[in-house]
Amino acid sequence: MKDQSMKKVLWFTLALAGFVVTSRAGAGFADAVVSYNPGTGYVPGFTNVSAALGEPSTINPYGEATDVFDPPYGTDQILSIGAGGSLTVRFKTPIVSHPRNPDGVDFIIFGNAGFIVTNDFDLSTFTWVGTPATDGSLLGDNPGETRVSVSFDGRHFYVLNPAVAPTVDGLYPTDGSGDFHIPVNPALTPADFSGLTADEIKVLYAGSGGGTGYDISWAQDAKGHRVWLPVIRYIRVEVLSGHSEVDAFSAVLPPCEERRRH
DSSP states (O other): OHHHHHHHHHHHHHHHHTOOEEOOOOTTBOOEEEEEEOOBSOOTTOOOGGGGSSSOOSBOTTSOBOBTTBOOOSTTTOEEEOBTOEEEEEEEEEEEOOTTSGGGOOEEEEOOOEEEEOSOEETTTTEESSSOBEEEEEESOOOSOEEEEEESSSSSOEEEOTTTSOOSSOSSOOOTTSBTTSOOOTTOOGGGGTTOBHHHHHHHHTTBOOOEEEOGGGEEOTTSOBOOOSEEEEEEEEESSSOEEEOEEEEOOOHHHHHHHO
């Protein structure tokens, strides 16, 4: 049985190796999957590569709005990557390492992690007791390790310094009502969200739609030397342990671009 499963994974990986799956993604979101290897321990059924393209999910399968307590979870919304697996996406419009990007963040990766609600649940009414709030802990996140690499030409990839690059599919849960091109302040820790309701979390998000932010200036070569990349078009996520779910990739827009877009 194990051999058959491995053969299926190998076939799936090889089948995608020669194809590029594209989408009519809006500006500032990944529009093509270049390669996908589900790895080991991925969640079966969550292998629809197009789920990682376009903007993050704003509505869940039952028609509920995506928020920090109710992250994306549909098979057409998130793509699962297990240990040893990887996903490479392409942006039609290059992502700029802009000095005016908020908190130095140049792009954001969205997963399906959500804040755990600590309120009691009333089984007779199927509602939370009181206004839902969290202690800052997460559900659905990857407690393992990931590696994120970037490239301009799709051939030469540079790893983002693992000492500072966060794990994919962790902080910060998606808020479907926020702006997906604005990062959450990366200085915020789980403790900062302790005791907060969804509305109070929105205040801390300061207009952001959540997701995990990354800085292109963290790129380094094989010897650990910093690499200067003014723009990139490709992002690769590799899962080293655990498993990560990916919903979307977005470019951060500097303040001047945000004003023009609105």
